[in-house]
Amino acid sequence: MSLLHDTPLGRASDYVDQYTPALLCPVPRWDAREGLELENSDLPFHGMDLWNAYELSWLNGKGKPMVAVAELTIPCTSANIVESKSLKLYLNSFANTRFESREAVIAAIEKDVAHTIGAPLDVRILSLKEAQREPLWEDHGQCVDGLDVSFEGFEYSPDLLFTDQGPEQSGVLFSHLLRSHCPVTNQPDWATVMVRYTGAPISPASLLRYVVSLRNHQGFHEQIIEQMFIDIQRRCAPRQLTVYGRFTRRGGIDINPFRSNFETLLPNARTVRQ
Template sequence: MHPAAEHSPLGKASEYIAVYTPGLLFPIPRAGKWAELGVQGDALPWQGVDVWNCYELSWLLPSGKPVVAVAEFRIPAGSPNIIESKSFKLYLNSLNQSPFASVADVQACLERDLSAAAGAPVQVSVKTLAQAQAEGIAAVPGQCIDALDIQVNAYEHPSATQLRAGEGEVSEALHSHLLKSNCPVTGQPDWGTVVVEYQGKPLDHASFLAYVVSFRQHSDFHEQCVERIFLDLQALLQPQRLSVYARYVRRGGLDINPCRSTHAQAWGNARLARQ
């Protein structure tokens, strides 16, 4: 368990507060997990963002009439803190019986509070249900490797030693829907799709699929799972370019989608079938 998470509301019975309470947000420093991976905050080997989507956002108009909406949050991958997910849900629920004069006021409130918790500017976009519906469901880029016939006997300790690469250089994109890890506090499963896009030594697809499956009983937060995959592939492939991101299935109205890359890029937010 992450030491800071012991003091969070995660895994504990919590009273749902329906009146605006920004103090519910619980930041967890990234530095400890970065140290486990052998990286430091002032010299991160990646760029990126954590894209969160909220499907249970609601507040009151001054008339007392409720509004429902969908929200997108973009937390910089280099921010000092992640925001513990249950505290995030409790905070969002605290808007349910709180009046706001406009959508702009809601968005400004969310940006202010989340930026304070993350320790870096957080971008917020509040969407109507019609806007969210118009965005539709996207296909996953690259080749799906899930049909490969592999033997698996490791489910808890993902290791770079499982991965193999060939000679030469390729440019390709591939993905797997078999990513699963567990919450390090509650043990609840986190289901996701992982996507890798790179230019470098050819990655052996079967070894990568077995590596993805080895996260199945591994306990860690979404962000650290993606960062571990990024670092292991970077060391193996010696790539000119590498991007790793995961689209996780929502829990409690929130999904988390960490994105890490060797280079700056505009990250989309294409919702997948399980999201």
């Protein structure tokens, strides 16, 4: 099992253009969950990580280049995540390899990534015409970004979260202001995050301050969304909770973690920044 210093992150890399499954690197989920005091056998959420890869190309049986968009749906119960740069390098390795069909490419990705993460996954490959018909993000609920709120610091602080007085309600709050940092390269990651809940009314201003407090916080995309789920659950105690992050792409790949304790996966709807 790879440690972070064994991955391609932050290193100069050779771009192999012949199919090479060995390029994939796993990162254990347990490392981050231990810090959240979670047990992998009894997670307070279910969910998926949706990966969209926009730079997939291979050769068909006649040697003609094909281009497509790949969608990988990885269960949050997998032992590992895939280190994102390693997935980019792996998908680039398809470029000068012949595959007889789209189905053969899907089968290869499913087999190789399942071996890396330690769990089965779903893989779709969309032609560009098919990808154009995929849904786009539509705003539902309250965007907290327009609130006239002052900020005194940018240090991660879950204590900023609180609920308002009032009866239980079902609500949706979202923000386009989420920023965090890669724990290896310290590069910034940008995202839209949606919180859907049923419970005591979550203060919109408190959620905005909390989101902004993550501005210099380090974590992989999946870890940041799980941190948010746990913080909101512990501070606001909603009966039902979903946290869904839509991160902007890096290296031709965007990652979109979905965590919930009551609903199934929401549509893979691309935001304006993706």
